[in-house]
Amino acid sequence: MSEQSIPDQTAVQQLAAAVEAASVPASGSAHKPKVLMMVGMAGSGKTTLVQRLAAELAAQKKRVYTINLDPAVAQIPYFANIDIRDTITFKDVMTQFKLGPNGAIMTALNLFTTKFDQVMEYLEKSASEIDYIIVDTPGQIEVFTWSASGTIITEFLAHSYPTSLIYTVDLMRCLNATTFMSNMLMSCSILYKTQLPYIIAFNKADITSHEFAIEWMTDPDALSDALERDTTYMASYVRSMALVLEEFYEHLRCVGVSALVGSGMDEFFEALDESLVDYDTKYLPMLEELKAERLRNEEAKRQALLAKYQRDMAAERRKQRQAERNPWDSPHASDDEDEDDGDTFGMDSAIDPFAEHEEDSYDEDDFDIGGQYSDQFESSDEEDGEGGFLPTGATMSGAMGATGTPRRHEDTLAADLARLGLGPLNSSRSPGGDAASTSAYLQVLEGMSRSKVSDE
Numbered sequence: 001m002s003e004q005s006i007p008d009q010t011a012v013q014q015l016a017a018a019v020e021a022a023s024v025p026a027s028g029s030a031h032k033p034k035v036l037m038m039v040g041m042a043g044s045g046k047t048t049l050v051q052r053l054a055a056e057l058a059a060q061k062k063r064v065y066t067i068n069l070d071p072a073v074a075q076i077p078y079f080a081n082i083d084i085r086d087t088i089t090f091k092d093v094m095t096q097f098k099l100g101p102n103g104a105i106m107t108a109l110n111l112f113t114t115k116f117d118q119v120m121e122y123l124e125k126s127a128s129e130i131d132y133i134i135v136d137t138p139g140q141i142e143v144f145t146w147s148a149s150g151t152i153i154t155e156f157l158a159h160s161y162p163t164s165l166i167y168t169v170d171l172m173r174c175l176n177a178t179t180f181m182s183n184m185l186m187s188c189s190i191l192y193k194t195q196l197p198y199i200i201a202f203n204k205a206d207i208t209s210h211e212f213a214i215e216w217m218t219d220p221d222a223l224s225d226a227l228e229r230d231t232t233y234m235a236s237y238v239r240s241m242a243l244v245l246e247e248f249y250e251h252l253r254c255v256g257v258s259a260l261v262g263s264g265m266d267e268f269f270e271a272l273d274e275s276l277v278d279y280d281t282k283y284l285p286m287l288e289e290l291k292a293e294r295l296r297n298e299e300a301k302r303q304a305l306l307a308k309y310q311r312d313m314a315a316e317r318r319k320q321r322q323a324e325r326n327p328w329d330s331p332h333a334s335d336d337e338d339e340d341d342g343d344t345f346g347m348d349s350a351i352d353p354f355a356e357h358e359e360d361s362y363d364e365d366d367f368d369i370g371g372q373y374s375d376q377f378e379s380s381d382e383e384d385g386e387g388g389f390l391p392t393g394a395t396m397s398g399a400m401g402a403t404g405t406p407r408r409h410e411d412t413l414a415a416d417l418a419r420l421g422l423g424p425l426n427s428s429r430s431p432g433g434d435a436a437s438t439s440a441y442l443q444v445l446e447g448m449s450r451s452k453v454s455d456e
């Protein structure tokens with residue numbers, strides 16, 4: 001490994017996007033291998049269970065593929081078709097990145113995840129020849145289930161193949177009601193995190209039966225009895241948590257197994273088949289709904305962007321036309337103004353007869369100097385194709401010729417000036433043109449506006 005710096009999350013984020021885009025597998029379509037994700041606390045027996053399940057499935061003439069994602073494991077008792085240790089040397093990660101064991105596991109997983117699309121490609125090619133893919137994960141459960149890379153790997157697989165999560169619990173660590181509750185809370189958090197179909201495999205049933213655990217899950221009194229001698233505050237806490245988890249327990253599939261001696265395998269595969277039905281009936285529809293929602297959001301964003309672009313374009317066109325038509329263009333108009341503010345003549349909007357109307361509805365033509373001004377507006381398609389509002393009646397007659405074709409603005413202005421008994425405007429369009437006429441004209445207009453407002 002040659003890199004000397006901790007890899008940033010960019011590659012992982014790109015992979016996350018790839019997972020997002022991954023196609024949702026159609027249920028009941030072509031042959032797809034079933035994925036078993038083994039998670040559980042360190043020492044709970046995941047690796048031993050992978051070995052046991054692979055052997056059992058091989059005995060059933062099923063084609064099994066195993067993936068080891070634990071970079072820190074010294075030896076594994078099964079043949080791994082894909083092994084993270086072939087790509088990344090855990091000790092090198094520790095020395096090169098100056099990390100402790102947990103940080104190194106996390107970094108090794110991140111590095112491996114950046115290549116996981118290649119693993120997926122490989123699986124895709126071999127899919128028709130595989131019945132089951134069993135994935136062994138690091139014992140530091142939070143490193144996998146709560147890390148970006150763990151999530152990406154899980155979703156990559158779950159978005160492509162029917163997947164079930166196998167949470168392995170060491171029965172010997174459940175004998176105490178309080179630690180049993182800790183284990184259940186952990187399993188609950190993983191279920192909520194992954195939302196995948198789920199099996200709890202109470203392992204090491206060769207030492208003690210898992211029946212007591214099932215009883216505690218189904219009968220709160222049994223749990224209370226177990227807590228009888230416990231007088232600490234934890235006992236009441238465990239009792240109340242048991243009530244909270246009651247509903248969670250209802251949807252759980254629990255089996256007692258011994259990875260070591262192979263007991264409970266029939267029940268395990270029965271539970272596995274049921275959980276894979278859940279994958280088809282619950283997980284897949286949820287995935288499809290999420291995907292549809294993402295597409296809807298993207299489309300909404302695209303439409304909003306398009307609308308903004310169109311508004312910007314229209315505003316730009318308005319500015320251009322205004323600049324062409326009004327040589328004395330209002331000094332009050334701001335350069336970065338996107339939309340007509342209704343203050344076309346630079347008049348105080350308080351006396352602008354149109355200021356009460358919604359700004360978005362205006363086009364500069366609505367305020368054309370040649371107009372007769374009216375309170376009533378009607379919707380109309382304008383020459384640039386945008387919907388807009390025009391004053392009703394003949395109010396725009398000053399701006400339109402008899403044939404309905406737009407007249408030159410200067411002609412309109414000249415006619416208005418003549419009607420008002422004022423001299424002609426300087427047609428040179430220079431800002432300093434016939435200043436006296438312009439100013440007089442504006443005063444008359446302002447006066448008209450004031451009298452209109454006071455009329456109202």
Ligand SMILES: Nc1nc2c(ncn2[C@@H]2O[C@H](COP(=O)(O)OP(=O)(O)OP(=O)(O)O)[C@@H](O)[C@H]2O)c(=O)[nH]1
Nearest residue numbers: 042043044045046047048138139203204258259260
């Ligand atoms: N008695 C008994 N021991 C078991 C069983 N399964 C696993 N063990 C033992 O439990 C210990 C831990 O087993 P692993 O399979 O390494 O557990 P793991 O969860 O993979 O551990 P990490 O790699 O640390 O995450 C080993 O000594 C196993 O032999 C079982 O069903 N019964």
